[in-house]
Amino acid sequence: MRTPQDLANWAARKYDVSFRVSAGLKDSGEFEVFTYPLKPPTEAEALEAMDAVVAWVAAWSRPQGPGVDVERVLRQWPTLGRQSLPNRVVVSGFSTLAAVAGRAQHWHSLTANAKRLRELGDGVAGAVPSVALRLAGLDGGDVGRLIGAVRWLAANPESELLVREVPVPGADTKWLEGHIGMVKPLVQALTGRADLGLRKDTRRFRVRILDEAIPFGGRDVTMSAGEWAQRDVPARIVIVTENQQSLLRLEPMPGAVGVHGRGLDVIELANVKWIKGARVLYWGDLDSHGFNILGLVRRQWPQTESVLMDVDTLNRYWVCGVPEADPFRGDVGYLTASEREALALLRQHDWRLEQEQIPWEAARQAIRVAARPKKVEDVESLFGLLRGVQVDDIKVGKAERLAAKHEGAS
Numbered sequence: 370m371r372t373p374q375d376l377a378n379w380a381a382r383k384y385d386v387s388f389r390v391s392a393g394l395k396d397s398g399e400f401e402v403f404t405y406p407l408k409p410p411t412e413a414e415a416l417e418a419m420d421a422v423v424a425w426v427a428a429w430s431r432p433q434g435p436g437v438d439v440e441r442v443l444r445q446w447p448t449l450g451r452q453s454l455p456n457r458v459v460v461s462g463f464s465t466l467a468a469v470a471g472r473a474q475h476w477h478s479l480t481a482n483a484k485r486l487r488e489l490g491d492g493v494a495g496a497v498p499s500v501a502l503r504l505a506g507l508d509g510g511d512v513g514r515l516i517g518a519v520r521w522l523a524a525n526p527e528s529e530l531l532v533r534e535v536p537v538p539g540a541d542t543k544w545l546e547g548h549i550g551m552v553k554p555l556v557q558a559l560t561g562r563a564d565l566g567l568r569k570d571t572r573r574f575r576v577r578i579l580d581e582a583i584p585f586g587g588r589d590v591t592m593s594a595g596e597w598a599q600r601d602v603p604a605r606i607v608i609v610t611e612n613q614q615s616l617l618r619l620e621p622m623p624g625a626v627g628v629h630g631r632g633l634d635v636i637e638l639a640n641v642k643w644i645k646g647a648r649v650l651y652w653g654d655l656d657s658h659g660f661n662i663l664g665l666v667r668r669q670w671p672q673t674e675s676v677l678m679d680v681d682t683l684n685r686y687w688v689c690g691v692p693e694a695d696p697f698r699g700d701v702g703y704l705t706a707s708e709r710e711a712l713a714l715l716r717q718h719d720w721r722l723e724q725e726q727i728p729w730e731a732a733r734q735a736i737r738v739a740a741r742p743k744k745v746e747d748v749e750s751l752f753g754l755l756r757g758v759q760v761d762d763i764k765v766g767k768a769e770r771l772a773a774k775h776e777g778a779s
Contacts, residue, residue: 398463
């Protein structure tokens, strides 16, 4: 027997999975119909727990709110006779689902902002799902700035300006940098061009020397990939972090340096010899993009070991995660079994756990443990596991089967 609270929990899960797509629909999903079976009791169950069944029937006899209908089913029982029991709930419209889920305010903000985006043109609706997660949290001023930026970039497709030079009415020079992930898909939806026509700065990579004994002209240095390739940093351990905040958290460690990988930009460091010759520890976000980056890192540096990117970490800090707005759906290679299992579990729920959400004390201890000298057999085991693995060898279907196995064991 399912309760009204069970209905609310189900609606919340349904909402979290579906609100992005529904927000992009012309009718905002108001003609969608959702059904939720209530699993009414058998006569044997009713006789065994009569008070509970009476309370359950009473709970579903009360109004559940506009757009929520409780359908009943007739049962003819040998002992208790003819009974009319709640059988399933029918929820009409996505806004009703949002209300049942306790997400009414979120849905109201999202649809109101999505409606304003349609001022840009009908073609923009297809991009709404990709920006929906952040769109719901924008106030009216930011929505106006977003529309202004998209219009200007669509009208000036080859401006060759730096991102901070783009004139966005009512915004400071840093606003566009912080919202570029929303601007790009909207401009592309209008123009069909993925390139915003902006001039790009040469990417620069920040390196922190974590051991004062390492001879280098500076403890915290930023240079281009080409410049780093021409320098020599005699480090035994290179700790690569996906995000800069995690790099800044790294503490002194013998023989170690920290490198800000800048997400996918890390592949530009492939030819830096002093990284090639060191132990590489990679610490990234627990999400589909983070594992894709890890696979690319390990392809260029096969000795790479991941830190805090496994099933145990994901399970321990799952509640600190959030839905992943724009998951990477492609194949990911060069992962260990535990890493593949974690990726499969994340993909089942389109979930992400940012590395900054892991308590620093736990992260620091994990990094120190990972940095301890490895036994020869451990290193050989890792290389043996990865030897000959190609990107196409690890498919999404295999990852999903691993996740199913994981759920069955839990």
